[in-house]
Amino acid sequence: MNIQIALFAGLADRIGTSSLSYAYPHPERPLTAASLKEALAETYPSAANLISASFVAVNQEYAAGDTPITAEDEVALIPPVSGGEPSSDLPQDEALSDLFIITEEPLSVEEITAKVIAPDHGAALTFTGTTREWTQGKRTVHLEYEAYVPMALAKLRQIGGEIEERWPGTRCAISHRIGHVDIAEISVVIAVSAPHRAGCYEASRYAIERLKQIVPIWKKEIWEDGSEWKGHGLGPWDPRVPGEHLLSDD
Known part of the structure; x- marks a missing residue:
């Protein structure tokens, strides 16, 4: 075969x-x-x-x-990602697709945050991930991101669904860069809004940890004298494990 x-x-x-x-x-x-x-x-x-x-x-x-x-x-x-559900059954309408984006274009924190602002929400929080120049004594020149795009989008929508189920009424938008990302440029933006701030903080943390666990996006660190693909760094990697443990204090 x-x-x-x-x-x-x-x-x-x-x-x-x-x-x-x-x-x-x-x-x-x-x-x-x-x-x-x-x-x-x-x-x-x-x-x-x-x-x-x-x-x-x-x-x-x-x-x-x-x-x-x-x-x-x-x-x-x-391979282990850097950073479940039947994705084919998720709604594919324009509004939902606009909340979860993978793009080679620069990301706007303001535009992504605006997607989650709602009249009945009293809290909005935006997590912004940027390219760090120095890591354990090595100078990064830039990053290169790669994604299995259709599956990555499905998993981003899955994270949004998990957040809605865990914190009802919470709204989430995630955009991630692929391709060449320079030092101090934005690679990921996660915007969350909720009726109250406690749920907003928890959902934002859950989103970035879950992204690293299940979304097939990889980054290559480009140094002055070489490069290396960076994988998942949160312990044993099993993207089939539910995300309930991510907010544990253990």
């Missing part, structure tokens, strides 16, 4: 392509997310560790190991 696999970030660099046409070498075994990773690790031993740490996405959803794969499925291998 031949399948097309989308690859991203350091995994695409390691294998040497962002779109892999792969002939599954074990016709006697069912093709599942787990068996695909095992076969890819055998085929590309130099990338085996990164493949092992990655998740398979099938039709823009993170897949359990026993998820079957067919030649007609949209398949991607998702």
Whole structure:
């Protein structure tokens, strides 16, 4: 069976392509997310560790190991992200799409914040992520962001839905840059409004932590003497885990 696999970030660099046409070498075994990773690790031993740490996405959803794969499925291998729901069933109207954006254009804090202001809300909070010049003694020249765009947008909408469910009445808008982002430029803006400030603070923190957990966006730090893809830094990475733990004090 031949399948097309989308690859991203350091995994695409390691294998040497962002779109892999792969002939599954074990016709006697069912093709599942787990068996695909095992076969890819055998085929590309130099990338085996990164493949092992990655998740398979099938039709823009993170897949359990026993998820079957067919030649007609949209398949991607998702390495740990920097920074669930049936995305195809989410409303795709213009207003919702405008709340969650991935773009190569500069971001406006004022425009994104204005999307969530509501007459019955007494609190609005905007988180702005910018490119830091120095990290652990290394000087960053600029960042390069890459995304699995359709799935990333679906996951941003999922975060908005989770926030609405957890803090009813709260409104959230998220915009994220891809491509070249210079020092001190804005890479992500998360705007949240709510009837009261406590829920607004909590929802804003939840949004950025959840984004880092489940949204397939990667960044490459470009230094004066090299570069490196940066992955998820919040411990064991499992984007299928619900986000309830993110606001825990433990």
